[in-house]
Amino acid sequence: MKELVEFRVIMRYAHLLFRDDEGTNLGDSVKVVRIDKNDPRFNAIGELQKKALENNHLFYSYYECKRYYTEAEITNAKWFQIFQTRHFEPAGEECGTIYDESSACPICKSGAKQLSPLKLRRSSIPKADMAVTIAWGDETVVSERFVNLVKDNSLKGITFEPVFSRGQRCQKLNYYQIQPQFYLDFSNKISFGIDPFHFSGECSNGDNIPDILSEAYIRSNPVLEDLDFFASRQTVGGRVGLIRPSHLLFCSNRMMRLIKENGLKGFRFEIAHIVDE
Numbered sequence: 001m002k003e004l005v006e007f008r009v010i011m012r013y014a015h016l017l018f019r020d021d022e023g024t025n026l027g028d029s030v031k032v033v034r035i036d037k038n039d040p041r042f043n044a045i046g047e048l049q050k051k052a053l054e055n056n057h058l059f060y061s062y063y064e065c066k067r068y069y070t071e072a073e074i075t076n077a078k079w080f081q082i083f084q085t086r087h088f089e090p091a092g093e094e095c096g097t098i099y100d101e102s103s104a105c106p107i108c109k110s111g112a113k114q115l116s117p118l119k120l121r122r123s124s125i126p127k128a129d130m131a132v133t134i135a136w137g138d139e140t141v142v143s144e145r146f147v148n149l150v151k152d153n154s155l156k157g158i159t160f161e162p163v164f165s166r167g168q169r170c171q172k173l174n175y176y177q178i179q180p181q182f183y184l185d186f187s188n189k190i191s192f193g194i195d196p197f198h199f200s201g202e203c204s205n206g207d208n209i210p211d212i213l214s215e216a217y218i219r220s221n222p223v224l225e226d227l228d229f230f231a232s233r234q235t236v237g238g239r240v241g242l243i244r245p246s247h248l249l250f251c252s253n254r255m256m257r258l259i260k261e262n263g264l265k266g267f268r269f270e271i272a273h274i275v276d277e
């Protein structure tokens with residue numbers, strides 16, 4: 001596995017670390033660079049961001065860890081984390097989905113229970129087999145094609161709830177909300193933080209982390225023997241405006257292959273590790 005961290009560096013400051021011909025420019029304002037964590041400039045990015053923040057500026061506006069695998073690594077891996085590659089709005093809450101905020105953790109605001117079926121605007125849902133609203137949370141929907149793939153192949157660990165259109169007509173849509181049957185714990189081996197430089201920030205109730213910085217590590221559990229799908233018990237991400245913390249989604253090697261072989265759209269996979277601690 002090769003790991004690079006992608007940063008969107010504010011162009012005005014990019015020359016402090018990067019050559020003009022490095023990375024790719026997004027218009028005139030942002031330079032996108034991918035950098036190895038062992039590159040001496042990696043920590044310099046953290047230092048520059050810290051200095052910029054002290055002056056109400058940003059050195060970079062966004063980061064994302066990118067991981068690249070060999071065919072052999074993919075063949076041999078038993079579990080994968082599923083990433084939704086399609087996002088859409090409006091969010092469920094904007095379409096009349098009801099949440100019980102009083103059931104959320106008072107510290108991190110994770111765990112607000114969804115009291116109604118998920119309601120969405122039909123025309124805004126991407127033509128893909130998996131997509132998530134801009135609120136994240138548990139607002140991931142899948143196509144009928146995905147549901148049939150799960151049923152036809154007897155994939156275990158996942159059920160589906162109907163999704164409805166917003167407004168008075170409230171019609172059942174051809175999309176379904178994922179309902180995992182099992183929620184499993186992260187292992188202590190997972191590294192997490194608010195950005196790639198500050199490795200901290202767990203909710204003291206142990207129910208939420210701000211962001212995951214390593215591949216996913218899940219504590220071994222006997223139920224895994226007979227599953228193709230599960231979600232993390234802890235959520236990831238903060239509650240900001242409409243945005244809700246999310247349970248991460250995982251699938252077996254078999255399920256990943258079926259999704260790829262059948263050409264389903266809206267998925268990206270990274271290897272997840274099951275460990276004893």
Ligand SMILES: [Zn+2]
Pocket residue numbers: 105106107108109110203204205206207208
């Ligand atoms: Zn919490």
